[in-house]
Amino acid sequence: xxxxxxxxxxxxxxxxxxxxxxxxxDAAEHLFMEHGFEATSLRxxxxxxxxxxxxxxxxxxxxxxxxxxxxxxxLDPMNQERIGLLERLEREAGEKPVSCEKLISAMLIPAxxxxxxxxxxxxxxxxxxxxxxxxxxxxIRHFLSENYAEMIxxxxxxxxxxLPHLTRQELTWRLHFVMGALSYTVSGTDAxxxxxxxxxxxxxxxxxxxxxxAPFLVAGLKAPAVGDTKKLELVSGD
Amino acid sequence: xxxxxxxxxxxxxxxxxxxxxxxxxDAAEHLFMEHGFEATSLRxxxxxxxxxxxxxxxxxxxxxxxxxxxxxxxLDPMNQERIGLLERLEREAGEKPVSCEKLISAMLIPAxxxxxxxxxxxxxxxxxxxxxxxxxxxxIRHFLSENYAEMIxxxxxxxxxxLPHLTRQELTWRLHFVMGALSYTVSGTDAxxxxxxxxxxxxxxxxxxxxxxAPFLVAGLKAPAVGDTKKLELVSGD
DNA sequence: GTCTATACCACGATAGAC
DNA sequence: GTCTATCGTGGTATAGAC
Numbered sequence: 001x002x003x004x005x006x007x008x009x010x011x012x013x014x015x016x017x018x019x020x021x022x023x024x025x026d027a028a029e030h031l032f033m034e035h036g037f038e039a040t041s042l043r044x045x046x047x048x049x050x051x052x053x054x055x056x057x058x059x060x061x062x063x064x065x066x067x068x069x070x071x072x073x074x075l076d077p078m079n080q081e082r083i084g085l086l087e088r089l090e091r092e093a094g095e096k097p098v099s100c101e102k103l104i105s106a107m108l109i110p111a112x113x114x115x116x117x118x119x120x121x122x123x124x125x126x127x128x129x130x131x132x133x134x135x136x137x138x139x140i141r142h143f144l145s146e147n148y149a150e151m152i153x154x155x156x157x158x159x160x161x162x163l164p165h166l167t168r169q170e171l172t173w174r175l176h177f178v179m180g181a182l183s184y185t186v187s188g189t190d191a192x193x194x195x196x197x198x199x200x201x202x203x204x205x206x207x208x209x210x211x212x213x214a215p216f217l218v219a220g221l222k223a224p225a226v227g228d229t230k231k232l233e234l235v236s237g238d
Numbered sequence: 239x240x241x242x243x244x245x246x247x248x249x250x251x252x253x254x255x256x257x258x259x260x261x262x263x264d265a266a267e268h269l270f271m272e273h274g275f276e277a278t279s280l281r282x283x284x285x286x287x288x289x290x291x292x293x294x295x296x297x298x299x300x301x302x303x304x305x306x307x308x309x310x311x312x313l314d315p316m317n318q319e320r321i322g323l324l325e326r327l328e329r330e331a332g333e334k335p336v337s338c339e340k341l342i343s344a345m346l347i348p349a350x351x352x353x354x355x356x357x358x359x360x361x362x363x364x365x366x367x368x369x370x371x372x373x374x375x376x377x378i379r380h381f382l383s384e385n386y387a388e389m390i391x392x393x394x395x396x397x398x399x400x401l402p403h404l405t406r407q408e409l410t411w412r413l414h415f416v417m418g419a420l421s422y423t424v425s426g427t428d429a430x431x432x433x434x435x436x437x438x439x440x441x442x443x444x445x446x447x448x449x450x451x452a453p454f455l456v457a458g459l460k461a462p463a464v465g466d467t468k469k470l471e472l473v474s475g476d
Numbered sequence: 477g478t479c480t481a482t483a484c485c486a487c488g489a490t491a492g493a494c
Numbered sequence: 495g496t497c498t499a500t501c502g503t504g505g506t507a508t509a510g511a512c
Binding site: 279280281291292294295300301 | 486
Binding site for chain 4: 041042043053054056057062063
């Protein structure tokens, strides 16, 4: 059997966008979400956008830079929304620290809104983003680092006030775990479909998902700092 | 500037393995870990293994099946070790349920051992595995589903006894979050290097990592079941 | 400036000689 | 079992038309 390369023929459904650049980026988002970055060829992409093959290199420089443009169009507003929510919470709290629950909500809600907005790619865009997290390509790593640095830093400062029993280093790790559970959950292909068998694909499910995720993450963040307990030795006695 | 394709030239360092098939799979593991699946060409791979280009297709059928062989060589023993630890814990506990902490340990310890064993690929192999989780290619999804189904199912039954306040559906979600935090953490490129700046790359770090991860996951699993609390509304008042 | 046609070179895969 | 030759497709670069 041949290899499964689905991005061969392209449906020429133009969104009637005026300029070439917009048509390219819209078609790219759609195809990257459906087939992934590597499996989407520029030839199928440009055919879907009804533009010439060379137009991508002219307007974006390379396939990689086109990918960055696709990501940043959604990602930057989402992280700005997160920072905006955080600043509002800090104003409302005055001198007191913002609660852990509210901080987690401020991180999750913009992702939830994006996931529910089909005009902005919906949850398929978050899947694409989640995959990008684990990509080995250096250009994707650096791009995401720069795009997330400000947002993560702001929230880390706020969590540090809400969780005074944690050192900055402990919190760094826990926020790492939080981002992991979030990006993995949200990028959930059916790889572990066994884990979500009971969940149909209704409209409301993204909200239910985050309502389940938030208590899990809050409890993990509030857990006592790791001391000299040796939980891992309990089972490794051989 | 040209695109960063590092997997061009190949270092011809043979491991002096006797047969062609072993040389291919050893070189493939090394290069897939270093550059990822897509970015590793069969031409550089076969050059590194000192075999002919067509040998991969002859011995494995395709590049994809070679990738599966690379994964399953490490993955199957690791999951068998997890199941072995689980069965030992269940024997020791007799009628009583195994504690949540011990179950998490039984899941993490085989991954930790693999991460510390440089002869088996070390933590770079876990990075490769973590990336495979989020891969959009159907053949990878199906492969991982089949390889994880038994292990996840066994542990889910055990967690259900340890956490009687959770429904099976709730637990399904939380195990999904657990696998997300684990695979994301373990596959951690320097994508969010900002999150691990304080961690040098010593030998002991993988153990420290899991000693930090385990309390986080246990606390999340033990969190009360989601009721009609509306945490997410706290901040979305507009 | 925008866009097009076309020419590279590397890729995975395969047929057939040895 | 192994090798060479070759095919179709991929991303990219550029000359030249509008």
